[in-house]
Structures are given as structure tokens and as C-alpha cells.
Amino acid sequence: MIKLLTLLLVLxxxxxxxxxxxxxxxxxxxxxxxxxxxDLVDAYAATTPFxxxxxxxxxxxxxxxxxxxxxxxxxxxxxxxxxLPALLQKxxxxxxxxxxxxxxxxxxxxxxxDATANVDRAQGDIHPLGNPHIQTDPRNILAVARGMxxxxxxxxxxxxxxxxxxxxxxxxxxxxxxxxxxxRAESLRGLRIITHHKSWVYLERWLxxxxxxxxxxxxxxxxxxxHLSRLTGRFSDGGADVIIRSPYQDAKASEWLSExxxxxxxxxxxxxxxxxxxxxxxxWFDDIIERLLExxxxx
Numbered sequence: 001m002i003k004l005l006t007l008l009l010v011l012x013x014x015x016x017x018x019x020x021x022x023x024x025x026x027x028x029x030x031x032x033x034x035x036x037x038x039d040l041v042d043a044y045a046a047t048t049p050f051x052x053x054x055x056x057x058x059x060x061x062x063x064x065x066x067x068x069x070x071x072x073x074x075x076x077x078x079x080x081x082x083x084l085p086a087l088l089q090k091x092x093x094x095x096x097x098x099x100x101x102x103x104x105x106x107x108x109x110x111x112x113x114d115a116t117a118n119v120d121r122a123q124g125d126i127h128p129l130g131n132p133h134i135q136t137d138p139r140n141i142l143a144v145a146r147g148m149x150x151x152x153x154x155x156x157x158x159x160x161x162x163x164x165x166x167x168x169x170x171x172x173x174x175x176x177x178x179x180x181x182x183x184r185a186e187s188l189r190g191l192r193i194i195t196h197h198k199s200w201v202y203l204e205r206w207l208x209x210x211x212x213x214x215x216x217x218x219x220x221x222x223x224x225x226x227h228l229s230r231l232t233g234r235f236s237d238g239g240a241d242v243i244i245r246s247p248y249q250d251a252k253a254s255e256w257l258s259e260x261x262x263x264x265x266x267x268x269x270x271x272x273x274x275x276x277x278x279x280x281x282x283x284w285f286d287d288i289i290e291r292l293l294e295x296x297x298x299x
Contacts, residue, residue: 021042021068025053025075026135028135028271028281029073029106030272031043032145036163049248049273049274052249053075071103071151074104076108076132079127079133104148104151109144112129112131112134113205114127114130115129131201133202134202135202135270136200138174138177142174181286188208188289189207190208193212194215194231194242195244196243196244196253198214212240215231215254222250228256241263243257244265246274247267266295269288271284275291
């Protein structure tokens with residue numbers, strides 16, 4: 001009996017200290033996992049802030065990561081449909097397949113916007129299940145954090161209390177941050193924005209911004225000269241306050257339109273690390289709001 005107890009004392013610390021390997025499709029979910037798990041998790045993001053998450057390759061290094069993962073967290077709503085199914089199939093890790101506790105689709109935890117039943121590929125990059133860029137509303141981040149904490153506690157029951165405590169701390173801190181952001185962004189209500197791609201619909205709903213146009217005539221396809229010329233005529237005498245693009249989107253179209261209309265153009269980080277100021281989850285939203293305020297000073 002003494003030998004058995006000694007063995008358990010040796011084994012359990014090792015088991016308790018084993019990191020839960022969390023594979024995420026986007027950096028924001030890796031950041032949430034780190035908030036909830038701390039030293040208990042090893043979080044990895046398949047994409048960088050400077051990559052379009054619609055289009056990446058299921059390269060061998062990613063296959064190896066998925067094969068070893070305990071939990072996979074992706075935005076879903078078909079954002080990663082071009083590469084994630086192949087990645088999961090090649091990794092052949094049954095514990096993280098859709099429908100298992102090891103697979104979490106973030107967008108399934110929130111109210112999706114822009115869902116449509118009638119989809120024609122001629123319409124471009126249309127998501128019938130709704131817009132997948134849910135992370136631009138911090139209230140959605142909170143919903144995903146709750147779901148992720150539950151999965152972590154289920155997978156790593158030995159440390160379930162730690163995940164519950166970390167979630168409670170995150171909820172309190174994040175709720176206070178949301179209140180601060182909303183107060184800071186009060187003057188942005190009604191701001192008229194032109195976006196490169198429809199990446200910001202959740203931010204628009206949260207801050208009451210008005211999207212008046214997109215640089216892409218067809219979602220997912222590069223802006224055309226004809227479409228940009230139409231936008232120039234439409235907005236040369238006003239009607240928009242700022243042009244927004246993400247770090248991975250080509251600057252030529254937004255700069256071209258800005259030069260001809262006088263509408264300021266800015267880069268907003270679509271995820272953690274997208275700009276120098278967006279170092280973590282909290283500074284990410286700080287940076288989004290400050291960039292919008294700076295661009296519209298005197299407008």
C-alpha cells in the first residue's frame with residue numbers, strides 16, 4: 001500500500017502538469033485559451049494576423065500539430081472550409097473531429113449575422129451559415145471563453161477548478177473592459193465606414209457603426225477599377241467617414257480611393273497581433289477604438 005501511494009504521488013503531479021494542447025485556427029482563440037489555461041495549456045494558432053484565414057495550406061507542420069492536439073478551436077461558419085477539413089482528415093485524430101468534445105466551433109456559440117439560405121458561387125465569398133468574423137465584438141469573445149473553459153474542464157478534469165476560477169476572473173476583467181471601451185467609443189456612433197471586405201459586421205453592430213460600401217464588388221475577389229471608380233463618384237462629396245482594411249489586405253485599393261475622395265484610410269487589426277498596439281486581447285480592442293478615433297478627429 002505504501003508503495004502504491006508513493007507511486008500515485010509521483011504520477012499525479014506529472015499528470016496534473018501535462019499541458020493540454022490547444023490547436024486554434026486563429027490567434028484570438030489561442031489568446032483566449034491562454035487566458036483560461038495559463039501554464040496548463042499549450043496554445044497554437046494555425047494562422048498569423050497577416051494571413052487571410054480563408055486561404056492557407058494544410059502543410060505537414062499543421063497536420064502534426066492537429067495529430068497531437070487535445071482540443072481544436074476554430075471560428076467555423078465555413079471560414080476555414082478551404083483547408084480545415086483536409087487538415088483534420090490527414091491528421092486522423094479521432095478525439096478532435098467535429099461532434100466530439102475535442103472540437104469547438106466558436107461561431108456556433110453566438111448569434112451569427114448575415115446568414116443566407118440562397119447561395120450562388122457567382123456571389124463570391126458568401127457564408128450561408130453567417131458571417132464568420134465573430135471576434136470583432138468583444139461580447140462574442142466572452143461567449144466563446146465560456147464554451148472553451150467548459151471544454152478544457154471536461155478534457156482536463158483534474159484541473160477543472162483552475163479553469164473555472166480563471167474563467168470567473170476573465171469574465172470580471174473583460175466585462176469591465178467592455179464598459180470602458182463602450183464609453184470611449186461613444187462618439188463613434190453612426191460613423192460611416194467603407195470596408196475592404198465584410199469583416200467588421202460584428203464590430204459595427206456593437207459600436208453602432210454604419211457600413212456604407214465595400215471595396216470588393218464581389219466578396220473575396222480583389223477590388224476592380226470599375227467598382228472603385230463608381231465609389232469615387234459616389235463618395236467624392238462626402239457620405240463616408242473612414243475606409244478600413246485589415247493588415248493582410250492589399251493597401252492599393254483603399255489608398256487609391258482615399259487619395260481621390262479625401263476619406264482617411266486606416267488599418268484595423270482583425271485579431272491579436274495585427275498591429276503593434278494589439279499585443280493581447282485587451283490592447284487589441286484598445287487599438288481598434290483608438291485608431292478609429294484618431295482617423296475621425298475633426299471629421
